Amino acid sequence: MRKVFLTINALLVVSLIAQLYLAALGVFSEPEEELFRFHGMNGRIVLPILLILWIVFGFLARIGRRNIGLTFVALVLLALQTVYFIIAGAMGATPPPNATTPGATPYVLALHGLGGTLLLLLTVWVFFRVRAMGPIVRPSGEGEPAEQGVRSATPAP
Numbered sequence: 001m002r003k004v005f006l007t008i009n010a011l012l013v014v015s016l017i018a019q020l021y022l023a024a025l026g027v028f029s030e031p032e033e034e035l036f037r038f039h040g041m042n043g044r045i046v047l048p049i050l051l052i053l054w055i056v057f058g059f060l061a062r063i064g065r066r067n068i069g070l071t072f073v074a075l076v077l078l079a080l081q082t083v084y085f086i087i088a089g090a091m092g093a094t095p096p097p098n099a100t101t102p103g104a105t106p107y108v109l110a111l112h113g114l115g116g117t118l119l120l121l122l123t124v125w126v127f128f129r130v131r132a133m134g135p136i137v138r139p140s141g142e143g144e145p146a147e148q149g150v151r152s153a154t155p156a157p
């Protein structure tokens, strides 16, 4: 299970790195909105699916309360990526093709870049934390095999 969790984690990291590339692709293309749609698609479809699977497999892989908590922090950070747009909209910002960013809205929208970067760093951190836990080991000896969620380094009873 830990291997599945780590595989999804790795895919999430790759997808987040791609998300940064796709943002820059949108910014440096003309008209901007056309190629930005790949960033939007990855952000609205691929990232949420991977993140939900990541959390589900986090429970199945028994990665521990702290790591589970961190996966939920990642979920909140991803949701905030949309919330920044909503807040800026409520403050009067308008989207392309007639984009306007009045008052303090650029500062709110810029949190989108910061939040995304924090999300990427968080997923990398969780990957190494869980990898260091090693595989789930089954107790040797009698009875039905059961996943114990203990470190592989722990000597078997």
Ligand code: HEM
Residues within 6 Å of the ligand: 016, 017, 019, 020, 023, 024, 027, 036, 037, 039, 040, 041, 042, 043, 044, 047, 078, 081, 082, 112, 113, 115, 116, 117, 119, 120
């Ligand atoms: C890893 C970092 C990033 C993540 C995880 C991320 C995530 C997202 C998500 C989830 C959406 C969809 C929001 C929605 O419509 O509900 C989105 C859209 C958008 N993001 Fe990012 N983003 C990141 C970096 C950036 C950067 C650096 C920029 C600045 C150029 C940017 C600009 C935009 C814009 C303009 C949209 C709207 C695109 C559209 O309407 O299709 N993002 N992003």
